[in-house]
Amino acid sequence: MALGTDYPRQDCGIARSLELVGERWTLLILRDCFLGVRRFSDLQAHLDVSRAVLSSRLDALVAEGLLERVGDGHASYELTEDAIALWPVLLLLAQWGDQRTSPGRPRRTFHHVGCGILGRDGRCSTCDVAPHPRDVETRRGPGADPTLRSDPVSRALREPHRLLEPLVTA
Amino acid sequence: MALGTDYPRQDCGIARSLELVGERWTLLILRDCFLGVRRFSDLQAHLDVSRAVLSSRLDALVAEGLLERVGDGHASYELTEDAIALWPVLLLLAQWGDQRTSPGRPRRTFHHVGCGILGRDGRCSTCDVAPHPRDVETRRGPGADPTLRSDPVSRALREPHRLLEPLVTA
DNA sequence: TGGTTTGGTCTGTTCATCGAACCAAATGCA
DNA sequence: TGCATTTGGTTCGATGAACAGACCAAACCA
Numbered sequence: 001m002a003l004g005t006d007y008p009r010q011d012c013g014i015a016r017s018l019e020l021v022g023e024r025w026t027l028l029i030l031r032d033c034f035l036g037v038r039r040f041s042d043l044q045a046h047l048d049v050s051r052a053v054l055s056s057r058l059d060a061l062v063a064e065g066l067l068e069r070v071g072d073g074h075a076s077y078e079l080t081e082d083a084i085a086l087w088p089v090l091l092l093l094a095q096w097g098d099q100r101t102s103p104g105r106p107r108r109t110f111h112h113v114g115c116g117i118l119g120r121d122g123r124c125s126t127c128d129v130a131p132h133p134r135d136v137e138t139r140r141g142p143g144a145d146p147t148l149r150s151d152p153v154s155r156a157l158r159e160p161h162r163l164l165e166p167l168v169t170a
Numbered sequence: 171m172a173l174g175t176d177y178p179r180q181d182c183g184i185a186r187s188l189e190l191v192g193e194r195w196t197l198l199i200l201r202d203c204f205l206g207v208r209r210f211s212d213l214q215a216h217l218d219v220s221r222a223v224l225s226s227r228l229d230a231l232v233a234e235g236l237l238e239r240v241g242d243g244h245a246s247y248e249l250t251e252d253a254i255a256l257w258p259v260l261l262l263l264a265q266w267g268d269q270r271t272s273p274g275r276p277r278r279t280f281h282h283v284g285c286g287i288l289g290r291d292g293r294c295s296t297c298d299v300a301p302h303p304r305d306v307e308t309r310r311g312p313g314a315d316p317t318l319r320s321d322p323v324s325r326a327l328r329e330p331h332r333l334l335e336p337l338v339t340a
Numbered sequence: 341t342g343g344t345t346t347g348g349t350c351t352g353t354t355c356a357t358c359g360a361a362c363c364a365a366a367t368g369c370a
Numbered sequence: 371t372g373c374a375t376t377t378g379g380t381t382c383g384a385t386g387a388a389c390a391g392a393c394c395a396a397a398c399c400a
Contacts, residue, residue, distance in 0.1 A: 010198065011314055012267070015198060025357095028177065028182075043333070049358090050359065055378075055379055073367080073378095074377060086262075092259050093184045096256060097188075098186065099183075101186045130291065137299070161368050175387085195388090210348080220389050222350080225348055243397050244347070244398080245347090284369095308382060316374080333381085
């Protein structure tokens, strides 16, 4: 972890977290992994990020135990339990960002499978449970702009998709 | 907002959020504001950040409606409701970072005033309510290192303190 | 009113990211 | 099986962000 992203003089859990997930692109990489993206090229094409930065970020996430490389050769990247614990952060940032920039018209919605939509506290509006991400389905919301991107991941995410399930791109 | 921190090609609430709070130091500034720090020099001394960066971050937070300059001359910085909505993110990052780097010995704990300690879901372990930050008291935890810093803010935070209340530094 | 403190602003240096080029390794197919 | 293609990097120069120090304007207070 480079010195330019650390906070050695902050005795604080937030600083410890930001040292790992605070760098540019990292949380968006994790977002994509929650959405089921598994392959380097899919991540790269969906994020439009330089391959050098993506490679460096993935290495760090693997080294710190947030991602796991599965399989030899063209590996698949999967979230660990530690990373999955960050889901509420991502959900809240998604909702907060949508509320500020597209009030009442979220770009993406999240649903407790077979139940209700998730509210601001991450709980199902129907049963009040805060479901595990694997029991969450994500859908394109009314505020989404389907014309902005057409990479394979963006196209696949036009359909509802269960979090943590591998996203199949053509 | 500079181009190097934006994600114009991401149609995503998380990207919108990160465009505002994803820059280095921003979330720590907001953390300090939750802890009741109000003045430029206290922020600067507690964060050990260059004054140019702090000034730039504060300007952006004010411009985007997350902070409010109160008073003329030597202004005071106060969180807006929009910013206060980010409290669960900060709480979760604090807990996640502490759990990973100091398991069982958090550097800082948060308590529902007159009730119980807050758990991982931000709810009071006694009454199960997720209290508003103004009803939360923060205390130094068993994992804190009181020798790391001795700026006025760090010294003041050795005592329990209510979130959002102005932190008085000598 | 003058000295001190606070809150900036400016600038050269260092580090991170970007974008393109190059290449090694893996995959797929005839 | 060998070759073409794809995938997953690595390298490098240009650009932008952060840092550290110096300077200074504005505010405060005795």
